[in-house]
Amino acid sequence: MKILRSQAFVLQILLDFNDPFSTEVKPRILLMGLRRSGKSSIQKVVFHKMSPNETLFLESTNKICREDVSNSSFVNFQIWDFPGQIDFFDPTFDYEMIFRGTGALIFVIDSQDDYMEALARLHLTVTRAYKVNPDINFEIFIHKVDGLSDDHKIETQRDIHQRANDDLADAGLEKIHLSFYLTSIYDHSIFEAFSKVVQKLIPQLPTLENLLNIFISNSGIEKAFLFDVVSKIYIATDSTPVDMQTYELCCDMIDVVIDISCIYGLKDDGTGTPYDKESMAIIKLNNTTVLYLKEVTKFLALVCFVREESFERKGLIDYNFHCFRKAIQEVFEVRMKVVRSRKHQSHLQKNKRPTPNGTPRMPL
Numbered sequence: 001m002k003i004l005r006s007q008a009f010v011l012q013i014l015l016d017f018n019d020p021f022s023t024e025v026k027p028r029i030l031l032m033g034l035r036r037s038g039k040s041s042i043q044k045v046v047f048h049k050m051s052p053n054e055t056l057f058l059e060s061t062n063k064i065c066r067e068d069v070s071n072s073s074f075v076n077f078q079i080w081d082f083p084g085q086i087d088f089f090d091p092t093f094d095y096e097m098i099f100r101g102t103g104a105l106i107f108v109i110d111s112q113d114d115y116m117e118a119l120a121r122l123h124l125t126v127t128r129a130y131k132v133n134p135d136i137n138f139e140i141f142i143h144k145v146d147g148l149s150d151d152h153k154i155e156t157q158r159d160i161h162q163r164a165n166d167d168l169a170d171a172g173l174e175k176i177h178l179s180f181y182l183t184s185i186y187d188h189s190i191f192e193a194f195s196k197v198v199q200k201l202i203p204q205l206p207t208l209e210n211l212l213n214i215f216i217s218n219s220g221i222e223k224a225f226l227f228d229v230v231s232k233i234y235i236a237t238d239s240t241p242v243d244m245q246t247y248e249l250c251c252d253m254i255d256v257v258i259d260i261s262c263i264y265g266l267k268d269d270g271t272g273t274p275y276d277k278e279s280m281a282i283i284k285l286n287n288t289t290v291l292y293l294k295e296v297t298k299f300l301a302l303v304c305f306v307r308e309e310s311f312e313r314k315g316l317i318d319y320n321f322h323c324f325r326k327a328i329q330e331v332f333e334v335r336m337k338v339v340r341s342r343k344h345q346s347h348l349q350k351n352k353r354p355t356p357n358g359t360p361r362m363p364l
Contacts, residue, residue: 026068027103027201028078032125034118035060035084037108038143038185043067043081045185046194047231052185060084074202074235074335075228075299077103099129103201104137111142111156111182119160123167130176137200138178140164141193146184153182188232188248195233204331208236211331215324216240219317220310222289225250226328227301229258229275235300250303253291257281257301273298284308292317296325297332 031039041055047069065081087093099105107125109118122140129136142160145153161180168176181193199205208226216224216238223246225234232251261274276298283291290311292304302321311317 026070026076026078028080028101029197029201030098030102030105031079031081031108032105033084033108033141033143034110034121037084037110037113037118039081039084039108040065041185042108042141042143042183042190042194043079046190046233047079055185069231074204074208075198075231075233077198077201095128096132099132099136102129102133102136104139104197105129106139106141106197108141108143109160110144111153111160112144112147115160119163119167122164123171126168126176126178127171127173130173137197138176139193139197140178140180141183141190142180143183145182145189146186157182188244188251191232191251192234192242192244192247194231195235198233199235202235204335205236207331208328209239211324211327212236212238215320216304219304219306219320220313221304221306221317223305225303226296227254227303229254229299229301246305249285249291253281253283253293253303254301256283257293275301294321294325296328300328 031043033039040058040061041050041052044050044055044058045052047067061081061083062085063083064086067079067081069079070076105125107118107122109115109122126138129138140160142157145156148156157180161178164178165174168174168178179196181189181196183190183193202208212224212226215221223240223243224238225247226236227234227250232254234247234250257279258274261279265274275295277295279293279295279301281291281293285291288308290306290308292306292311294302294304296302302324304317306317
């Protein structure tokens, strides 16, 4: 009981619900699941560049961990890693305080374990969270699928999908939508799943997708991704279907560019940055396809798949890219104006609150 009370106290400190605009500026992603399901490993691999093999030595999480992810104006959120052993619905916890203002709830299920208990916890968590905040995106990571055969993966996903939705239907909550992903830290599936989760939290996503569609249609490009370079999460792509192999090649290209830039791009005294406005790379594959990477902002990169015959018109592609980058910068500026406006309104509201003796606060 002492542990639960202390965790609730920490939660009260971490959360700030006095600011009604804070959750709009920086939405929260909750990472939940039973103990040893792989939550902390996912966070370390995606956002800390930890090798998957190193995660084997991670200790089980015993406290609520919050991390700010602010790589750019588009990738800007908080991740909250919750210990699997904590009962959030114990009277000690105010679970409404946990779910209010949350953008996405990721529930991790260990596919190599008996997942009946996990499904029961999932149902309880989703139903309580939905009552508090119907706008939460519920994302289910069927994790550790690297140890399963392809047939077993499909069967496990089908079974978990069926059972989870049947439980909601029995409770009369068919309108709750659950999204399911097969994930593993040993391949790029965890990055792609996180990309899909983050995209749902980006209000500008339709604008970004439209810009990419215009860019590829006027440049003879097969496929284009807008990547957050730090995490290798793609925040947008064009409307053509995403092929997993294509996405993996793009991730590998970013790794190659950053690794080589770290070795040869820095000055002799170690100063400088490995990724800047001059960053660009061209890789020709043996299947008549060209991978083309260009810097968009100091955090974003555009990675394109181009046929060799189309890449002969590189001048046209570069001109269109210049127009695309200018449009992205304008979207950035609009976003920053909105953020500043919300912060200003939040500041004004805080100053209008009465002090304990009933007198209004003086403006700062």
